[in-house]
Structure formats: structure tokens, C-alpha cells
Amino acid sequence: MIPWLDDNAPFPDVSLALTEADGAPGLLAAGGDLSPERLLDAYRHGIFPWFSAGQPILWWSTDPRMVLFTERFTVSHSLKKTLKKVQRSMSTDGRWQIRFDSAFEQVMRACAAPRADGAGTWITEDIVRGYGGLHRRGYAHSVETWLDGRLVGGAYGVCIGRMFYGESMFARVTDASKIALAYLVHFLRKQGVVLIDCQQETAHLASLGAAPISRAAFIAHLRQATRQPPIENWHPIDLF
Structure with a gap:
């Protein structure tokens, strides 16, 4: 019990x-x-x-706990080409944009939408309200991929000190969630975030470089990381 x-x-x-x-x-x-x-x-x-x-x-x-060490984030050759295209667009025609925290609830609701495989969602209205409260207090954040003014992918999570806890991702066009994740990981790495909590072990996360560690090791890390000063200014940083 x-x-x-x-x-x-x-x-x-x-x-x-x-x-x-x-x-x-x-x-x-x-x-x-x-x-x-x-x-x-x-x-x-x-x-x-x-x-x-x-x-x-x-x-x-x-236990174990799936985590992504920010230094071990894996970018495939095809994704790297896409990321370079996105970054060029951001500085030229602006068709592609990466934003932080401009559409937090939209990202949550997109993550909650039914998936192609018919799987249900655990992101209930109570969850949306709860994490919305964290967002208003500066503890929950979204990273968003925009194409031609339309939100096409993103992710959200919780950040305490220099510890980031990933919650969910979504994509409406190919690689849109991976694009958002790449910019998020790059930003967090520059801010001194060593690992991202992924909670559950999946093949998709493993393909991006995530791996399980013991709960004891995870708890030891977060005790230190959550005591660090909070990240003040959330903004995308050029990848290349």
C-alpha cells in the first residue's frame, strides 16, 4: 500500500x-x-x-532515472543540417523562429493533444493549471519552434536553480520538437545545467543521448543543482 x-x-x-x-x-x-x-x-x-x-x-x-547529460546530447547528421537551415532563417527571412516562454499554455495543450498512435494523455486540466502556476512564478518554461508565425513544435519543463526537469514535447512538422530541444539543451548547457531529468526510459530519448542512472545518483545531483542561483534570462542562443 x-x-x-x-x-x-x-x-x-x-x-x-x-x-x-x-x-x-x-x-x-x-x-x-x-x-x-x-x-x-x-x-x-x-x-x-x-x-x-x-x-x-x-x-x-x-529507479533508475532516465536523464540527459547536456554534454551528451546527440544530434544526427540530418538534424544538424535542419538546425543550420533554421538558424540561417532566423537571421534572414525569419520564417523559422525559436522562442522561450511566449506560449507556455499553448505548448502544454499541444503536448496534451491526441497522438497519431492513439495514445491518451496524462496532461489533464489539473496539470495545465498546476504547471501554469509554476510558470507564473518563473519555475516552468517552454521552448517553442515557430514556422511562418505558427507554433509547430516545442517542449516544456520545470527549472529549479540549475536543475531542469523535462516534461513533454510535441511536433506538428518533422523534427520541430527536436529543433526546440536542441536549442533548449544548448541554452541550458551554457547556463551550467549538467543534466536534464527525463523521468521515463524510452527508445526515443535514448536515441538523443539520454541514459538511466540510479535514483541515488540522481537525488545527489539534484540536491546540489537546486541550490544554485536561478537562471535569470531565458532566450535562445545560436547553435553554430
Whole structure:
């Protein structure tokens, strides 16, 4: 059994999360709320919410933890060509643009839209409201790919100090989410962010250079990184 969190109840220690043998590896607790205070407390302890509509709020701390070291971000030859095209356009005709934080809720709702594979979404209205609150406080950020004035891709996540927690990405044209991610990773690396939390292990993330590390190593890193000064000025930086 996992504990039920009343509004003011603290999170249990992450070592108490369920294991593979329990059938829900990483599940730690249920209940509570999605207030900015609760969400920030969760992220500072390596915990994240993940649940579907109709379920209670479920809190997770997976072991191992999928992370992307910013120095190990992998750019394929074809993506590099695309990124050079985008960067040329940004300085010439302006058809392509990369922006930070200009359409945070739009990005969230695009990430929540049904996918081509028919998969449902975990980004409920409660999640949109909760992370919107973090965004207004300066803790949640979006990176966006725009083409001819239309939002075509992007990603969003949470940043505390020099620790970034990736949440979700979307693309409406080929490579639009990877373009956004490349600019985000480049910016974060320049700001001294060593790794990005990816939460769940997937083949797609692995293809970009992400890899699992132990929860203990992840927690040790975030304790140090979240104590660093916050990033003040979010803006895209030229890749080349």
C-alpha cells in the first residue's frame, strides 16, 4: 500500500517507492494537490506527478532515472543540417523562429493533444493549471519552434536553480520538437545545467543521448543543482 497525502502531509522518503516486484515501480504516494508549493517540494525531492483523468494524483520516483547529460546530447547528421537551415532563417527571412516562454499554455495543450498512435494523455486540466502556476512564478518554461508565425513544435519543463526537469514535447512538422530541444539543451548547457531529468526510459530519448542512472545518483545531483542561483534570462542562443 502507498500512503495517501492530505493537503499538508509531507512526501514519504523516495526509498519507499514501489519496486518492479510490486507491479508499479516508482509509485510513491497518492493524493495531495498540484499547488506550486507542493510541486516544487516534489521536484526538489526527485518526485513527479503522473496520472490519468479520473485517477487521484499519483506521485512517482523511478529507479533508475532516465536523464540527459547536456554534454551528451546527440544530434544526427540530418538534424544538424535542419538546425543550420533554421538558424540561417532566423537571421534572414525569419520564417523559422525559436522562442522561450511566449506560449507556455499553448505548448502544454499541444503536448496534451491526441497522438497519431492513439495514445491518451496524462496532461489533464489539473496539470495545465498546476504547471501554469509554476510558470507564473518563473519555475516552468517552454521552448517553442515557430514556422511562418505558427507554433509547430516545442517542449516544456520545470527549472529549479540549475536543475531542469523535462516534461513533454510535441511536433506538428518533422523534427520541430527536436529543433526546440536542441536549442533548449544548448541554452541550458551554457547556463551550467549538467543534466536534464527525463523521468521515463524510452527508445526515443535514448536515441538523443539520454541514459538511466540510479535514483541515488540522481537525488545527489539534484540536491546540489537546486541550490544554485536561478537562471535569470531565458532566450535562445545560436547553435553554430
